[in-house]
Amino acid sequence: xxxxxxxxxxxxxxxxxxxxxxxxxxxxxxxxxxxxxxxxxxxxxxxxxxxxxxxxxxxxxxxxxxxxxxxxxxxxxxxxxxxxxxxxxxxxxxxxxxxxxxxxxxxxxxxxxxxxxxxxxxxxxxxxxxxxxxxxxxxxxxxxxxxxxxxxxxxxxxxxxxxxxxxxxxxxxxxxxxxxxxxxxxxxxxxxxxxxxxxxxxxxxxxxxxxxxxxxxx
Numbered sequence: 001x002x003x004x005x006x007x008x009x010x011x012x013x014x015x016x017x018x019x020x021x022x023x024x025x026x027x028x029x030x031x032x033x034x035x036x037x038x039x040x041x042x043x044x045x046x047x048x049x050x051x052x053x054x055x056x057x058x059x060x061x062x063x064x065x066x067x068x069x070x071x072x073x074x075x076x077x078x079x080x081x082x083x084x085x086x087x088x089x090x091x092x093x094x095x096x097x098x099x100x101x102x103x104x105x106x107x108x109x110x111x112x113x114x115x116x117x118x119x120x121x122x123x124x125x126x127x128x129x130x131x132x133x134x135x136x137x138x139x140x141x142x143x144x145x146x147x148x149x150x151x152x153x154x155x156x157x158x159x160x161x162x163x164x165x166x167x168x169x170x171x172x173x174x175x176x177x178x179x180x181x182x183x184x185x186x187x188x189x190x191x192x193x194x195x196x197x198x199x200x201x202x203x204x205x206x207x208x209x210x211x212x213x214x215x216x217x218x
Contacts, residue, residue: 044179045192049172051095051112051121054084058092060213062206065180065190068108069101069136073189074129079203083210090214097176098188104141106173107164111150113172114163118156127153 045063062080066073084091097112099105108128115124128135128149135146151157163169183190191198193209 041183042195044182045096045195046094047175047179049175051116052092053095053122054092055089056092058090059217060087060091060210061194062091062093062210063096063192064093065096065098065183065185065188067098067100067105067188068112068125068128069099069105069132069141070188071132071136074132076189076203076206077129079206083207087210087214090217091210096179097173098180098185098190099173099177100188101136101141104136104143104146107143108146109173110164110169111147111155111160113169114160115150115155117163118159120154124150124153124155 046061062083064073064076064080080093084093097109099109111128112121112125115121128146131146131149135142135149150160191206191209193206194213196209196213198206198209
């Protein structure tokens with residue numbers, strides 16, 4: 001049995017007895033500098049399986065390459081939510097999994113995919129980001145704590161064990177990692193807006209890029 005299988009098995013055992021932020025990404029938050037003009041690159045930005053926050057048919061799309069264990073991703077999450085609120089039905093967010101923090105990040109992704117299968121993606125996403133300092137503290141990753149948090153937030157333990165290890169979840173991870181390499185993402189969070197990279201990282205810059213794309217709709 002490999003180490004990943006051992007961890008997943010340990011999570012299952014730990015959850016049975018369960019009663020019931022953080023560090024920067026190892027690669028500092030910046031973004032790709034080249035526009036997504038290559039057809040292969042455009043295809044790699046969004047896949048049919050990618051989780052969507054907001055209206056599925058919104059004309060402006062923020063693609064976020066996201067690591068659940070990344071402190072900068074956690075810090076930008078309320079900013080992204082506020083941008084969506086500001087522009088209403090005009091903006092959606094597509095999440096691309098970028099587990100740069102290794103095995104614990106991958107387990108977090110598997111938990112999110114189980115939550116999505118159970119119709120709880122946004123709830124569990126909010127909960128594990130809120131609790132990130134407890135399970136993704138610098139130098140001390142705690143996947144057992146992460147899993148218990150998800151169960152306490154309502155994730156069905158028995159169903160989640162199968163969903164986390166399913167072929168479908170494995171395929172999502174494999175494709176997202178391949179797309180991370182194709183796009184050339186090296187840091188989290190990395191943002192694209194309607195295929196345009198955020199060339200200078202920052203809250204004001206992201207807000208401006210989204211606003212400029214929304215303005216083009218009028």
